[in-house]
Amino acid sequence: MRPTQNSLPENVRAQSTFTINNHLAAALDLHSHIKQAEWNVQGPNYEGMRVILRSAAMLVAAQCDALADRSGALGDIAFGTVKLVAARSFLPEYPVLIAGEQEHAFAASRSIAAYAHSMQKAIAFLNAIGDPVTAGLFAGITGDTERQLWLFERFLTPLSFPSLINAGSDACPVKAIV
Numbered sequence: 711m712r713p714t715q716n717s718l719p720e721n722v723r724a725q726s727t728f729t730i731n732n733h734l735a736a737a738l739d740l741h742s743h744i745k746q747a748e749w750n751v752q753g754p755n756y757e758g759m760r761v762i763l764r765s766a767a768m769l770v771a772a773q774c775d776a777l778a779d780r781s782g783a784l785g786d787i788a789f790g791t792v793k794l795v796a797a798r799s800f801l802p803e804y805p806v807l808i809a810g811e812q813e814h815a816f817a818a819s820r821s822i823a824a825y826a827h828s829m830q831k832a833i834a835f836l837n838a839i840g841d842p843v844t845a846g847l848f849a850g851i852t853g854d855t856e857r858q859l860w861l862f863e864r865f866l867t868p869l870s871f872p873s874l875i876n877a878g879s880d881a882c883p884v885k886a887i888v
Contacts, residue, residue: 714785718841726841727786729832733848734777735798736825738790741770743804743821753811759865763818766858773851780847800828815865822862826855 711724718726748763778788789798801821808814829852836845 711785714783716784718784720785722839722841723784723786725839726836726844727781727784729836730777730781730784730844731786731789732798732800733825733829733832734774734781734788734790735795736801736828737770737774737777738795739799739801740821740825741767741774743801744770744818746804746806747814747818750806750809751811751814752809755811755865759811759814762861762865763814766818766822766861769854769858773854776847776851780844784844801825811865815862819859819862819866822855822859826852826859829855 711720711727714723716723744763744767748760748767751759751763753759774790778790781788801824804821805813805817808817829848833845833848833852836842836848
């Protein structure tokens with residue numbers, strides 16, 4: 711870590727930036743999941759789904775920038791290369807061989823839910839170690855992310871949603887690393 715006049719103790723900053731960079735990796739991975747869906751979704755509501763996917767991709771890109779900026783403000787660097795993201799992301803693998811709206815809505819919502827769940831755990835951790843500012847950043851991101859989850863879940867039919875969720879309650883393992 712580089713020297714900074716930030717008032718947080720170095721050990722708190724180190725723990726915070728570790729948490730930030732793990733979630734930056736997940737956010738970059740989530741962005742790629744959303745773009746995968748945008749590029750490949752098919753179906754009668756294709757245009758509506760693409761609008762939501764583009765909006766979600768822009769939101770996640772802004773979240774990546776905010777996480778990277780916070781890491782820098784705490785005296786660390788942002789770890790965002792493709793190889794580092796692949797090694798650090800805790801999101802489930804996105805199924806690339808799908809095309810239908812329902813399949814993409816479920817796969818995207820599964821990734822978004824895993825990301826939001828880990829962010830919630832990180833908020834508690836960040837508050838516990840004494841970094842309320844980073845916890846606040848994570849809280850804002852979580853609120854935006856949960857809204858995106860709601861938008862994607864609206865594309866799931868009432869009949870398919872419970873069966874997809876019940877069939878895979880463990881299909882979305884969150885190995886959150888705070």
